Amino acid sequence: MTMTPTTSYQSSGPAGRDGFGQLLRSEWIKLRTVRGWVIAIIVAAALTAVIPIALAGTATSNDPVTCAHGICQAEGQVVATGPAGDAVTDSFYFVHQALAGDGTITARVSALHGSSAPQHLPPGFAPPPSIEPWAKAGLMIKASTKPGSAYAAVMLTGGHGVRMQYDFTHDVAGSAASASWLRLTRTGDTITGYESTDGRQWTAIGTAVLTGLPATAQVGMFAASPPFIDAIGTGDSTVPVGTQVAATVSHLALTDSASSWVATAVGAQSPGAGNGNGNGKVHCKLGNCVGPPGQTAGSVRTSGGTFTVAGSGDVAPFEPIVDPLHVTFFGTLFGLIALIALGALFVTAEYRRGMIRTTVTASPRRGRILVAKALVIGVVAFAAGLVGAAIALPIASHKLVANGWTLPVWPTLSLTSGIGLRVVLGTAAIAAVAAILGLAAGAIFRRSTGAIIATTGLVVVPVILAVVLPLTTGTWLLRITPAAAFSLQSGVPRYSQVSNVCAPYHSCFPLAPWSGFAVLCAWAAVALAGAIYLLRRRDV
């Protein structure tokens, strides 16, 4: 290693300064004057760019999205296009009438009852719970009965209390009550949702602005219950079981209730839906409304002003199972290992050459040495990751679209889209913190091989174990190990209000992106603190 002696002779410098800037500068000089390390940084950036692009080129979809009249098929499911152009599931039972202009609908919804289709489950699969946690029933204002049209709704849910949801992606929690008075008020484009325990004292849950809501909207009661999905093994085998929810609605009051109630199974696949006739709805009069064979869309019964509305399906964003961008970005792991190795070598090379003795002589406060090194290696690794990922993302994304991963199900990611920016910055941030973890391991082990293997074992190996071990263990590993941070590279949005199986096998990470990153940061912080402690305590 070429070494530029940093003098501890202080008199020419500003008096009283602690010299951390100098320390940073000396660490930076140590890094940039080793030719092999500079090459390693360039190679890491190049690998981060090239391998995801190559992987995207191979990722041909064998089940491309097909669309007709705004209704698409993807992964064997019916997908509508929501108000924001994103993929949504919009199939539920709706008992409605037209509401001209502003108005209010109020009702009391008593406890929900769930049921599920009788099905012989393969061994090992859990039967559905008595009610699906995201089964929902309540009041809704919707632009039309066309699947994917704008809506706002207040509802009771099977396991998540009272909610106000609107335009598919928005979900606001109300109280945890299991029976409640609900109210929706329309004022122009603004819909406000309320709940009450007694029908007199009302609490606002949330406010939705549905831009462009037509003057005459459909308003009424709805019920939906998504299929219950259990997974066994690594999560690659799943069995969905259809469920239904029934709600009893009483004390129904609507401003200007002019017409009578009509029941529509929104989004149900009628026999004509497949060839593009209509929008795939089953229109029924009041009474039992039975959907296509094998699937009961829902029903409504009235008795003395009390309605019993039952339905299945879901009103929620659509989450695809396959995340091609994330799979593609697993290619950044080669560059990541190079940067981890560089972080470790940044310390272990000093031990190997005896340089560490010069370093601690120049800066006797040893903790600061590691902090300075961590800053330098963190910034350098961030830059390498950023350059690589910023080159990879647009090209990989372009190739994925060409390979059939298209809208509305798979967002087209660019550097300016929210998810694209998060993936690029996330890749750089993971590189920075993983390199710091490597550096800390280097200071703890003082041997490069051990430090690099230990760090890679913590950051990369849990992902492999999570893929081959059963789902519960795999998910647990991806919550507590630094590998949790790879959730930053997820290329599809994930929503808490969607029931699905998050299988590492399908490159789904259980924690939200930045929470996963916090796990990696915590590991790096603890390791760095341990390294500082050992550096102070041990002889060099």
Added chain:
Amino acid sequence: MRDAVHAEWTKLRTVPSSGWLLIAIIALTVGVSALATSIVKCPGTCDADTTKLSLTGIMLGQAAVAAIAVVVVTAEYGTGMIRVSLAAVPRRSVLLAAKAVMVTAVVLVAGSISVLGSVLAGRTQLPGNGFTAARGFEALSLLHGPTLRAAAGSVLYLVLIGLFTLGISTALRDAGLTTAVVLGFLYVVPLISYVIISPVWQRRLDRWAPTNAGLAIQATRNLGKLPIGPWAGLGVLGLWTAAALAGGWLVLRLRDA
């Protein structure tokens, strides 16, 4: 040659890290294997390959095997010891062969203990998890042909990974660089082969990547569906190992130490 091997043995046994790495091979392999066989359950009919499952820990143990093979070579370059070694054993192929013999012997011993421990853990734990004889899962036994092949093959797999790493270390000489390259082969390539979308590329990786092909030796069920046969897979790893050793030998001969 005997003296050269003896010298390598002395070097290896007098470095404190060797002992720790041997313990790490055994602890990681048996520990992860025992974890895997304790958590995978068979609720009714199932199609799990219990032998392969009991040998899951090989995936972690191989990192410690690689570490030994890296240290055996790169520590000499790091300290300048290599010049003394070459002065004592001027024929470079003999020096490399002696190191290969040493790595093989050490990994054979540690690998056998690890594999026996893993199989024993599977044998004791699996019946309690529903993998019973009534469901077609006889208790793991080395008397069973395919299980014996998988167990012995796993030891050979570890040896080959050690020699593969030895070849790369000799060619690259730097501990950090070698470790990073080997870890890429051991972990990132298999990870990508698991998640990759294209079935064509998945099959290519499973047939031709060193670890994916090599681990085919652990399969005992549905052999007809494997992308590559057990012995053919180990053969592919053998080819990678031969290529790495040849590269290492070439660099050792042609380049100054």
